[in-house]
Amino acid sequence: MQAGLFVWRSFMPIQKNQIHRLEITDLNSDGNGVGKIDGFVVFVPMTAVGDLIEAKIVKVLKQYAFGIVERILSLSPDRIDNDCPVYRQCGGCSLRHIRYEAELDIKRRQVEACFRRIGGIDLTVERILSNPHTEGYRNKAQFPVALRDGKAVAGFYAKRSHRVVPCGDCRLQSPAFAPLVRVILDFIDEYHLPPYDETNHTGLIRNLYLREAPATGEIMVCLVATKKHIPSADELARRLVACNPKVKSVLVNRNSQKTNVILGDRCSVVWGKPVIHDVLRGVDVELSPLSFYQVNSLQAERLYDLAEEYAHLTGEETLVDLYCGAGTIGLSMAGKAKRVIGVEIIPVAVEDARRSAQRNGVRNAEFLCADAKEAARSLAQQGLRPDVVIVDPPRKGCDASVLQSICEMAPQRIVMISCNPATAARDCGLLQQQGYRVEEVAAADLFSRTLHVECVISLVKETISER
Numbered sequence: 001m002q003a004g005l006f007v008w009r010s011f012m013p014i015q016k017n018q019i020h021r022l023e024i025t026d027l028n029s030d031g032n033g034v035g036k037i038d039g040f041v042v043f044v045p046m047t048a049v050g051d052l053i054e055a056k057i058v059k060v061l062k063q064y065a066f067g068i069v070e071r072i073l074s075l076s077p078d079r080i081d082n083d084c085p086v087y088r089q090c091g092g093c094s095l096r097h098i099r100y101e102a103e104l105d106i107k108r109r110q111v112e113a114c115f116r117r118i119g120g121i122d123l124t125v126e127r128i129l130s131n132p133h134t135e136g137y138r139n140k141a142q143f144p145v146a147l148r149d150g151k152a153v154a155g156f157y158a159k160r161s162h163r164v165v166p167c168g169d170c171r172l173q174s175p176a177f178a179p180l181v182r183v184i185l186d187f188i189d190e191y192h193l194p195p196y197d198e199t200n201h202t203g204l205i206r207n208l209y210l211r212e213a214p215a216t217g218e219i220m221v222c223l224v225a226t227k228k229h230i231p232s233a234d235e236l237a238r239r240l241v242a243c244n245p246k247v248k249s250v251l252v253n254r255n256s257q258k259t260n261v262i263l264g265d266r267c268s269v270v271w272g273k274p275v276i277h278d279v280l281r282g283v284d285v286e287l288s289p290l291s292f293y294q295v296n297s298l299q300a301e302r303l304y305d306l307a308e309e310y311a312h313l314t315g316e317e318t319l320v321d322l323y324c325g326a327g328t329i330g331l332s333m334a335g336k337a338k339r340v341i342g343v344e345i346i347p348v349a350v351e352d353a354r355r356s357a358q359r360n361g362v363r364n365a366e367f368l369c370a371d372a373k374e375a376a377r378s379l380a381q382q383g384l385r386p387d388v389v390i391v392d393p394p395r396k397g398c399d400a401s402v403l404q405s406i407c408e409m410a411p412q413r414i415v416m417i418s419c420n421p422a423t424a425a426r427d428c429g430l431l432q433q434q435g436y437r438v439e440e441v442a443a444a445d446l447f448s449r450t451l452h453v454e455c456v457i458s459l460v461k462e463t464i465s466e467r
């Protein structure tokens with residue numbers, strides 16, 4: 001042990017505060033550039049593959065070190081101007097300094113690497129759905145409000161802190177939001193409404209929360225406040241509608257708790273409707289502030305198109321849609337299946353799904369409010385034998401027992417949609433052991449400029465002769 005420690009120390013090629021010449025040869029899953037000094041790995045944030053830099057070493061650990069760019073010697077051909085004033089503080093757009101084609105390539109390789117390393121499945125991601133709108137694609141924005149030099153500001157929390165970086169006009173968000181945020185901030189100043197101070201738990205206005213339905217253009221503006229009402233809210237609504245007549249709903253959400261959670265569970269309507277409407281793959285969808293909805297719904301449509309292609313529906317199938325949220329996937333495929341069963345744990349989302357089914361005249365879809373684990377087990381025990389199971393789990397992926405129950409139901413096809421390729425790879429690895437073969441993995445860019453990537457996987461039940 002002692003000798004090992006000695007060997008490690010004596011071979012450590014670098015020390016803190018040294019400056020080293022470094023070529024960036026890869027990007028890790030956190031978006032940091034990777035370079036090597038005498039074989040020792042150094043991570044440098046905000047770099048691109050092909051950069052030649054002088055890096056200042058800021059932290060040395062046993063297996064690797066961290067550096068920062070001291071000087072750029074020559075720029076990677078993948079680099080572009082990051083064109084955002086808060087790019088460094090905010091940390092959301094980890095890939096904003098990289099050409100979009102290179103970004104797609106990074107995402108494709110990230111998915112492949114997860115499947116190889118975690119799932120033990122060697123494959124090539126042939127298809128990646130590129131995002132036609134790499135800016136302004138987010139249909140939802142949430143900004144904490146704070147006081148800065150006596151004026152209200154809205155923006156983002158700086159990385160690993162609760163200090164608000166003013167930025168009410170994030171480039172990823174719908175361009176409709178920034179003018180409305182300006183109206184609200186001016187109103188807060190004019191009417192002397194105190195922004196919330198989380199240290200002392202005082203003040204009124206906590207967050208601004210905006211949603212836009214891309215298909216209809218309808219906008220919802222919600223102020224998250226410590227009280228149920230805010231003074232002169234009618235006047236605020238009048239100004240918001242004057243600023244943009246597409247504003248159809250102005251709400252106050254009450255959150256009086258000492259918590260990091262943004263929304264409380266009660267909303268009151270100040271003006272207009274309690275919900276706005278969107279259309280996703282032909283399904284009329286109601287959006288309330290509390291309901292889950294894909295933040296890039298236009299790309300989500302293309303992702304679900306691919307999921308439908310992988311489902312091979314002919315109109316005769318029983319389709320189980322696990323982790324169904326407000327049911328959009330199943331409802332949009334119900335016309336091509338015999339029966340749809342959706343499963344979701346959040347009661348409000350299940351109510352949304354049932355209402356949506358009625359509003360859209362879908363009669364062959366039913367929704368169960370249950371933990372996917374319990375529901376899958378009970379459906380399997382009841383002897384349900386669906387033809388297709390679609391799973392769209394949260395980042396942590398599927399519980400192993402959910403996968404087990406799916407295998408007991410023995411569908412011909414499984415379609416997995418995932419916002420986390422690492423857990424998707426793990427789960428597909430387990431399904432492969434249970435007799436399913438990964439037929440194709442596609443990636444979809446729903447979150448351009450950020451490191452996040454979505455993927456959709458087609459799995460098919462192997463026939464005995466195949467195994």
Ligand code: SAH
Pocket residue numbers: 292293294322323324325326327328329343344345346349370371372373392393394
């Ligand atoms: N398919 C939906 C939602 C996907 S997000 C859509 O495309 O809109 C994942 C969903 O899984 C969320 O709605 C979340 O509430 C739900 N969920 C999380 N854990 C769950 C569990 N254990 N059982 C059932 N649903 C769960």
